[in-house]
Amino acid sequence: DAGITQSPRHKVTETGTPVTLRCHQTENHRYMYWYRQDPGHGLRLIHYSYGVKDTDKGEVSDGYSVSRSKTEDFLLTLESATSSQTSVYFCAISLTSGSYEQYFGPGTRLTVT
């Protein structure tokens, strides 16, 4: 158990509203990741962080922003949610720098109506 929690676990929101998803870890891991999972696409990287205030884009970053002001929290924000952002969102961590094994949280199911 890598000590990862995600909140909320489920959310329904309307098109055009802002949404923030939170990933929280308890063990001071440096690397944190946000993925989305859609049928037929596997897991696709949205953004990742390699330290406080250090973030970078993944392959599907358009429409998303992230922030990491504390080691333990990595926030994913949809500034103006669209129906195409309906998905299951997973947070992951790497235990140590140079370790490519990633461990996942339980996920957040987001529906944009």
Add this chain to the structure above:
Amino acid sequence: GQQLNQSPQSMFIQEGEDVSMNCTSSSIFNTWLWYKQEPGEGPVLLIALYKAGELTSNGRLTAQFGITRKDSFLNISASIPSDVGIYFCAGQVQGAQKLVFGQGTRLTINP
């Protein structure tokens, strides 16, 4: 971007049968990982492979890192009902602390 092609997309087997699935890429990877995901949960790491040609087992699961470094294989022996789920391969992007994932193989087992 880099892509992983995972096959088959789905498998329907009888309990007790062996299972094989694979992942291929046009790019070289330095690390291959295999995950399993059950409904409503996040993926769980099963096996990590770090060297070309490496063969690693975890109980009834065996995974191999292809010698070309462009493919990997996962075998499950003597399948049981709790093996049901979606299996994902992942490769480490060279020079980066991030992974790219295959599309998954959905395994269904008839008792």
